[in-house]
Amino acid sequence: MAQLQIVLPGGAQSVHDLVEEKASVGRLADNVLQFDDASVSSHHAEIVLEGAAYHLHDLGSTNGTFVNEEQITDSVLQHGDQIRVGAIEMVFLDEANVSEEPLPESATVSAEVAKASTRPAGFVSSSPMPKIQRTKDPVAVALFVATAIAALVFVAAAVFIFQMSAAH
Numbered sequence: 001m002a003q004l005q006i007v008l009p010g011g012a013q014s015v016h017d018l019v020e021e022k023a024s025v026g027r028l029a030d031n032v033l034q035f036d037d038a039s040v041s042s043h044h045a046e047i048v049l050e051g052a053a054y055h056l057h058d059l060g061s062t063n064g065t066f067v068n069e070e071q072i073t074d075s076v077l078q079h080g081d082q083i084r085v086g087a088i089e090m091v092f093l094d095e096a097n098v099s100e101e102p103l104p105e106s107a108t109v110s111a112e113v114a115k116a117s118t119r120p121a122g123f124v125s126s127s128p129m130p131k132i133q134r135t136k137d138p139v140a141v142a143l144f145v146a147t148a149i150a151a152l153v154f155v156a157a158a159v160f161i162f163q164m165s166a167a168h
Helices: 138-167
Strands: 003-007 013-017 022-026 045-050 053-058 065-067 070-072 074-076 082-085 088-093
Touching: 053 065
Parallel strands: none
Antiparallel strands: 003 013, 003 088, 022 045, 045 053, 053 074, 065 070, 065 082, 082 088
């Protein structure tokens, strides 16, 4: 599968495998490639697999989409093309030139329940928000009990009246 090598403005790098037939690029969360950078439009561009070739389409972005430093609206991507959307730089690697390295074998992890806490003695909380203390309001409890008793008396009275009227 083809890949994009991505270089962010701070120098951080990552790789994205193009497993989708259409990969949208933009600032909003509904994009496949989301970049939280003001230079990138909300829906900046999309990379689409059309036949056997990947095409890059600009979606009317504010700062433009560039391939090999030329502004484009549509372009067929070739291996090694330098892509820039806003301040984000990428390199397109086609399927034939991407090394298919096998995934590393997973390591066996064992876990056991802790026998003692690592919390320091005297530790209460590091939260800046005080813990809410829940106390029972005696007036509220009395009102609840009185309402429950009143409901039971009402039901008992209704049953008594129903039985008295049925007996006549």
